[in-house]
């Protein structure tokens with residue numbers, strides 16, 4: 285994993301998004317479902333990309349790159365981002381819906397080959413930042429009660445279980461935990477995000 289970028293998914297990425305969805309969820313949303321997100325002003329659909337390149341001249345930049353500083357491709361010219369000929373692969377998906385003052389997190393997934401390296405938290409951070417930029421006040425999601433990795437990740441970001449939907453998932457009859465993260469409208473939430481960002485970036489650099 286040489287370079288990382290988190291940015292909004294565009295129409296040309298939709299096939300890769302569906303492929304990754306199949307890999308991570310066994311096909312939760314269809315191509316049409318993802319396409320609908322692009323057209324919705326209340327939806328933030330984010331992707332996490334990695335690049336592989338054989339360009340040795342990029343070695344120095346590799347150690348200097350901050351994945352959050354290459355949030356959009358327009359920055360490419362002045363941040364020393366990877367060469368355009370490098371192969372870009374979509375390895376993470378995140379989505380939120382802004383409903384009134386709430387961020388409903390509907391998708392969070394990292395390609396299984398890249399899990400356990402701090403990328404899930406980078407993407408969740410980016411979703412919470414988007415929610416904060418939209419001036420939303422709290423975030424919520426549903427998660428399988430058996431999904432201990434995801435529950436631990438959400439708890440790490442201050443989500444707390446607020447209730448359960450009994451036998452919510454038809455395939456296994458499992459309960460869904462309903463989790464909430466409040467306090468995003470408070471001034472110290474910006475500070476919290478800034479501190480988390482530093483820690484997440486440090487870990488990503490160490491795990492490269």
Ligand SMILES: CC(C)(COP(=O)(O)OP(=O)(O)OC[C@H]1O[C@@H](n2cnc3c(N)ncnc32)[C@H](O)[C@@H]1OP(=O)(O)O)[C@@H](O)C(=O)NCCC(=O)NCCS
Pocket residue numbers: 308309391392393394395398399400401402403404405406425426427428431432433434436437438440
């Ligand atoms: C949940 C998911 C997004 C986590 O992504 P990830 O990149 O593996 O997670 P990270 O490496 O960023 O880990 C961040 C934190 O999550 C928790 N976590 C991640 N994997 C874990 C595991 N196997 N067991 C326990 N906790 C785990 C830990 O709190 C971890 O922090 P730590 O490493 O400091 O202990 C990923 O497992 C995934 O895509 N799963 C399939 C799709 C899914 O279930 N999505 C959630 C739907 S609600």
